[in-house]
Amino acid sequence: WEARTDLWVLPHSYEACAEAAAWLRARLKQAPVVGLVCGSGLGALAQELQQPQSFDYGDIPHFPRSTVQGHAGRLLVGTLGGCPCAVMQGRFHLYEGYSPAQVALPVRTLALLGAHTVVLTNAAGSLREGLDPGDLLVIRDHIDLPGLAGRSPLVGANDSRFGPRFPVMAGAYDPALRRLALALAPPPLRARAGVYCGVGGPSYETPAECALLRMLGGDAVGMSTVAEAAAARHCGLRVLGLSLITNAAASHEEEEEEGPEHAKDMEHAKEHAKEHAKEHAKDTEHAKDKAHQEVLDAAQAGARLLAQLLLALAPRLQHV
Numbered sequence: 001w002e003a004r005t006d007l008w009v010l011p012h013s014y015e016a017c018a019e020a021a022a023w024l025r026a027r028l029k030q031a032p033v034v035g036l037v038c039g040s041g042l043g044a045l046a047q048e049l050q051q052p053q054s055f056d057y058g059d060i061p062h063f064p065r066s067t068v069q070g071h072a073g074r075l076l077v078g079t080l081g082g083c084p085c086a087v088m089q090g091r092f093h094l095y096e097g098y099s100p101a102q103v104a105l106p107v108r109t110l111a112l113l114g115a116h117t118v119v120l121t122n123a124a125g126s127l128r129e130g131l132d133p134g135d136l137l138v139i140r141d142h143i144d145l146p147g148l149a150g151r152s153p154l155v156g157a158n159d160s161r162f163g164p165r166f167p168v169m170a171g172a173y174d175p176a177l178r179r180l181a182l183a184l185a186p187p188p189l190r191a192r193a194g195v196y197c198g199v200g201g202p203s204y205e206t207p208a209e210c211a212l213l214r215m216l217g218g219d220a221v222g223m224s225t226v227a228e229a230a231a232a233r234h235c236g237l238r239v240l241g242l243s244l245i246t247n248a249a250a251s252h253e254e255e256e257e258e259g260p261e262h263a264k265d266m267e268h269a270k271e272h273a274k275e276h277a278k279e280h281a282k283d284t285e286h287a288k289d290k291a292h293q294e295v296l297d298a299a300q301a302g303a304r305l306l307a308q309l310l311l312a313l314a315p316r317l318q319h320v
């Protein structure tokens, strides 16, 4: 075995984050103190940013590329309500094939740039009756399913320049920031606190999986945020997590009960299968990303209210 000198700056290393931070620092008029990560379809949260400087992820050393629709792949740095802020229009997900440490690289880079707070937003499915599309879940705690199974950005040799080997995750979502967000949220967002379950994706959950997540105490489910939150806490950042509910996660009630009626329906379906084959093929094609498109549409519909909340919050986030 020989050391590969060309790989010494691994995409997840402290050196990689430091190079990305140095590249940005050399170009920025003002260093951000707050980082905001936009969830799926929530890129418009950047619209209130004053005098933004814009950087494509492709130009920033070691930054991965956004591959998901609804994630522009751009870092904007400016001021929000007078607070120096960096807005990530697009994040990275495990299901894109990125490692947990690559997913966490931007958050660590923002920390090295001098940010003390990150606001992690996401689009999420509701696991609870009464938590409806358009509602806001202010994250009180999370269940990091990939992390619990060893897919955490903190796995591997610990670099103590980021933080300790065993960071504490109790109180990871800052209680004072949560209270502030709940108090400032525009009433139509029907903001309340709850537990976000992070899953690997990209398939949406089955009804049985949703039942499991409910039993575990989850209020909402999504495919991001938890790795970023773990990395942020590891390097001492304050974290606020905001889930915009875009859909109800799957439930058994929506499904037909299996039984004689179901069997009849199946026969009926088979009879007409050939006849409808062409139509069905078209529908399937269209349905390929229908669920994600619905998530994007719902997120875009709620983004204006969420932007209002962030504008009210930002000046209060500026000083620790």
Ligand SMILES: O=P(O)(O)O[C@@H]1C[C@H](O)[C@@H](CO)O1
Residues within 6 Å of the ligand: 038, 039, 040, 041, 068, 091, 093, 121, 122, 123, 124, 201, 222, 223, 224, 225, 291, 292, 295, 296
């Ligand atoms: O980046 P977020 O968590 O907002 O994106 C959610 C989860 C998946 O990436 C996608 C599913 O539609 O939206």
